[in-house]
Amino acid sequence: MPAPAPSPAVVLQDLAFTWPDGATALEAVTGTFPRGRTGLVGDNGTGKSTLLRLVAGELTPTRGSVSVVGAVGLVPQRLTLDTRATVAGLLGVRTAVDAVRAITDGDVRPELFDAVGDAWDVEERAVAALAAVDLPHSGGALDRTVGTLSGGEAVLTAVTGLRLRSPDVALLDEPTNNLDAGSRDRLAELVRTWRGALVVVSHDRALLELVDATAELRAGSLTTFGGPYSAYEDHLAVQQEAAVRSVRDAEQTWRRERRERIKIAERVAHSQRQGRKDAADAKFVKAAINDRRNSAEKSQGARRGAAEAAESTARAAVETARSAVRDDDRITVDLPDPDVPASRRIAVLGSADGRDVVLAGPERVALTGPNGVGKTTLLERLLAGPSPAGRLCTDRVGYLPQRLDVLDPRATVLDAVRAGAPGVAPGDLRGRLARFLVRGAQVDRPVATLSGGELFRVHLARLLLAEPPAQLLMLDEPTNNLDLASVDRLVEALSSYRGALLVVSHDRAFLERLGLDAHVELRPDGRLAVGTVSS
Known part of the structure; x- marks a missing residue:
């Protein structure tokens, strides 16, 4: 006899959501997420992140309903943007920790005891959970802010909090963003051993191989297939x-x-x-x-x-x-020739042992290293001016930040991109933005209303449409918010780029496809080692 189908943990009925500016994110989505592990896939902008926020109760449907069995925990895609959030907040224990501390200081309000419940050891358990995954756990670690953490540390902290709380339904939105190899292994173990219902949005093929079912959100329809992503691709x-x-x-x-x-x-x-x-x-x-x-x-x-x-x-x-034949739009990126002579110095990366690394001409270099070692800090110091981190030898530099928080959230998409290309007429710029799948009314939307994938495409457009074109592109985790097909398009574009390229990424498959000239590893002691990707 065949095994009975797993009962649904989440039921979506005619679900629709419209943003306050009138943009439709989801329309008439009906479907279920079963118990067990489900990989949720779909192109950028199809509403995956919005769907998870609706399931988590962070958003209210415009129409339709969401039914969930049990408590829900969400690790959002854009958690690194809230730089004032604390480690205790990421772990989901901020309220309980504060209540225990207040009671210890003599506050006996009943609501504090209600907040604590039986979790009097919450701070000790939270510190132990951080230590178990090699995250900083001493010296007031729970009160550190997200702004003091690397992107990978922030994501791993939030995932650790999910494990600590063990909700009935866990939602992970691009959880491998910024994670080094060791952290990805820990995340994979969490996914493999999760006992409740888990829905994970990801472009990481290795992670998508660990799920029991694959659900695709496409054109407002949710299709669920019994098997991992590779089996769904074959199907x-x-x-x-x-x-x-x-x-x-x-x-x-x-x-x-x-x-x-x-x-x-x-x-x-x-x-x-x-x-x-x-x-x-x-x-x-x-x-x-x-x-x-x-x-x-x-x-x-x-x-x-x-x-x-x-x-x-x-x-x-x-x-x-x-x-029934798919003919989906994809971003198309044509990079201009920045005219970089082969012998010209473009940048110097400073090493703690004095053996600096020089980027000359149109070299393509990967900067790697474990989470928290300072890769993003090195890039930001390069941009700030000469320092022990090194120096830039050109003023034509394009920088794609990891946190995607450098654009004015109140500005329209068109104005945000025009800031990097002030000499380009608005009509011409609209045509160029269309190649990044930013079209029509979306061009006039505020930056704050964009999804993670949409926000990434706007940043990428601002970077690559700049005039004059950059002679050096510095990209910090550029594949974080891209769907699988868009990663392919980005690889094609960067493969034909004739300027210098400095890429920070933990995505080994992506780095291997770029045809790099060198891998530079930043070690915890500040030394730079030229060699193979190690994390």
Whole structure:
């Protein structure tokens, strides 16, 4: 007997959500997330993050309903943007920790005891949980702010908090963003051993292989497949191959029915001409001519109507078949030639042992190292001016930050991008933004309303549409918010870029595809070592 299907942990019924500015994020989504582990995939901008926030109760549906069995815990994609949040907040124990401290200081309000419950050892357990995953756990670690953590440390802290609270339904939104190899291993272990319902949004193929089911959010529809992402890809490939064949068959039938309709139309026209000729020649008695004409017209009309109906049915079948074939838009990036001579120094990276690393000409270098070692800090110090971290030898530098928090949240998308290319006419800039799938009314939306993937594309557009073009691109975890297909497009664009490239990334597959000239590892003691990717 086949195993019974797992009961749903989350049920979505006709779910819709519209942002205050009128932009529709989700429309009429119906489906379920089963118990067990589900990977949620879909292109950027399809509403995956919004869907998770609706399930978590952070947002209220415009229409429809969300039903959840048990408590929900969410690790959001953009948690690193709230730099004032504390480690205790990321762990989800801020309220309990503060209550215990207040009671210890003599405050006996009843609501504080309610907040603590039985968790009098919450601070000790939180510190132990941090220590277990090699995160800083001493010297007031729970009160540190997100702004003092690396992106990877912040994400791992939030994931650790989820494990600490063990909600019935766990939601992870791009949890491998910024994580080094060791942290990814810990996250993978959490996913493998999670006993409740877990939904993970990710572009990390290795993580998506650990799930029991794959759900795709596409064009407002949620489709769930029993198996990991690779199995879903195989299933989709077979499905699409069959869809393409169906289109060919439908088009062939349409052509045949069209030819048949044309033939019948020609026969009808010939018959009508013959009838007029017979009448003109008075070849038959007038009454017989009329009877013959009436009979012919009825027969011809029936044949013509049947042929037109058959052609219309065949044409509709073609449209139906074509709708099953995927032809999704992808970002297209054409980078201009920044004219970097092969021998010119572009940047110098400072090493604690005095053995500095020089980027010359259009070199492509990966800067790697474990979480918290200071990779992002090194890039920011380079931008700030000469320092022990090194110096830049060109003022034409494009920087893509990890936190994506450098744009004015109140500015429109168009104004934010124009700041990097003030000489480009707004109409021309709109056309260029369309290549990044930023189109129509979206161009006039405030930056604060964008999804993670949309925000990334706007940052990328501002960077790559700058005039004059950058001679050095410094990219800090550039694949964090991209869907799998957009990562492919970014690789294609960067592979043809003729300037210097300095990339911080823990995504080994991405780095391997860039055709790098060198890997530079930043070690905890501040030394730089040129070699292979180690984390």
